[in-house]
Amino acid sequence: MARVTLEHITKRYEDVTAVDDMNVEIRDGEFVCLVGPSGCGKSTTMEIVAGLTTPTEGTVFIGDADVTKLPPKDRGVAMVFQNIALFPHMNVWENISFGLRLRKFDTDEIDRRVEHAADIVQLEGMLERMPDEMSGGQRQRVAIARAIVRNPDVFLMDEPLANLDAKLRVHMRTELQRLHKELDTTIIYVTHDQAEAMTMSDRIAVINAGRLQQIDPPLICYNEPANLFVAGFIGSPSMNFVEGDLTRDGLETPNFSVEFDPSQVPNATVGDRLTLGIRPEDVFLEHRAGNLETTTDPIDAVTDVLEPMGDEIFVYLLLDESAERSMEDALATPNQLLMSVSPDTEIHEDERTNVVLDRSKVHLFDTDTGEALVHGIDDLPGPTAGADTGAGTAGTETRATGSGTDTER
Amino acid sequence: MAAETPTETQPRTDETEREGPLARWTQGVISDPDRRKLLYRALFYVITLFFLVTTLFPFYWLLVLALTPNSLILAGDWDLPFLRPQGFNPEAFVEVFQQIPFHLYVFNSFVLATATTIIVIVIASLAGYVFGRLSFPGRGPLMLAILMVSYFPPAAFLIPLFEAFTGNVIVIPFLGIPLFEPPRLVNTPGSMVLPFSALFLPLSIFILTTFYAQIPDGLEDAARVEGTTRLGALFRVIMPLSAPGVATAAVLTFIAVYNEYFFSSIMALGNEPQQWSPLVGGLLQYQSLYSTEFNLMAAASIVGVLPVVILVVVAQERIVSGLTAGALKE
Structure with missing residues (x-):
């Protein structure tokens, strides 16, 4: 068990920067997921921790030791690979005991440990089999047993469930969580599946284009995303984004406006271009929003397409009826809004309706930088005329606390 | 072939009277999948038989010569067309070792x-790993340069090598500046193993490069995380999984060196087993100024071939088992 610290890790291939100045500290015993779209550098980051790739710049610490120059075998890490990577010419016992045999453990000890590891992943009685005689899930369990048998300080898992079918994946997900509880080892887990990241990890590190966007517990990433990328990446379906201008009365978008005191928004001044983010479940039909404390003014909308999921219905709303209905992703077009409602809601396609947004769940982002400015505008008072002069100081104060929130969590 | 002819021609005769038998037969093969399968099977047997005869007849002829006493071979009174031993003289196989120490020549080869094969496989494995699994600037030209060694006829290297191996001082051409004095290697295995290794390396490097390149990166990464070095991963994971390729390279090298005569006959100054004269040199010892003992040469050839036959059979087993066990699920 050990901490893993990455300091200013940068990895450049000829003209591509795969990882760009990554600074992460992963605590002892923590389960951290690295998530991001394909090619964002999360696997490279993991390979750097494992020692399979040497960083161009920066330092890797495992525990207190600088392991940047150490080969993988001396780092005390174990890894589970996306393609499982069992040695096809060895049976299960030989695969699991490979690392122990290399380290010249005595036979009794090897047998005892292999037995124990096989027990944890429920592989009893299969030790004589060859990898190609096993199913995908069994092979994955062998790979995990091979990793745990050496009692590594750090577990690295590179999309270990990606090659399994959906049902097995959910099953292995719980198995892995149970394993983490049992072993209490530091686990770094790479995935592009944000559902896996949300359900399993203590903290999520969201990576995009080689840069760390946010590292926080799953619910913080969900409720207080640090920027537009995290907001759009975490959550399925993803957040609605509407661009607008910051005015003296609040935010003015092409189809509706949200009122608040703009001076209370840190790092933004009247006239700035802002993006409003609201999750589908925080959009409500006006007559159903009774139990919300603060809502925005009603927004006229027409329902477009309904997607009944069973436990909820996704409703695509058109804010501007006259605008052309776009077949593109609803989130890309500013006149559409995705709403999720409970399945017992009476709602039909092409129906005129009014919706409101939960003010406490409205996120404001700076459109240019993508940085989050405010999460929830229910605390911001309504527009106060003539407060412009005094608001400058208040704005700076909020900015200070605001930036603190982004980095610390 | 004989069995299928009637079944093919008869049913069609009444339908297509005007076409000749060959046209009817080809039509039948084209249209009828069963008949086509039969034709393919027949062709398979014909071709197999052809290759079996061409490859096995020399061995049969060796056996015939070995069993026939030399006087009868020289008489040349064979009963055609079936060549069979004229008389039965298995003592030739014993006489082979009595006339000259033939076993020493076999041992030499x-x-x-073996030495060449080990050197070639070890070095070619390292080179194959580098060329097959790493990317670095100049990989292509370097590979080409290595392959160029095999484009030269081996004889081109003979004179300079002989000069060097006889212990002559190496001198820079035209300038006459002496560089160093190499050890005298003639009459030792070194003078043969070194050039053989150099000559057979390119082919083995080429074979192993293609095989090693196919092993998924994940397996090597897994081995390295589990506790091997890059070298360890090469010898514990990549090589076993490339067993067919390694076996191919090893067998090719082994057979080529085992049969080699040109270099070794020159590097061994006399045709003596103590001077590391090879197997073929031994065979030629049965030929003297006044007589050639064909029966002994044939018997010795059979004896000399046996180790290679055994080796190839064993390696073949390996190749086949390697192909099935190495089936990668990726």
């Missing part, structure tokens, strides 16, 4: 071939 075996040692030379």
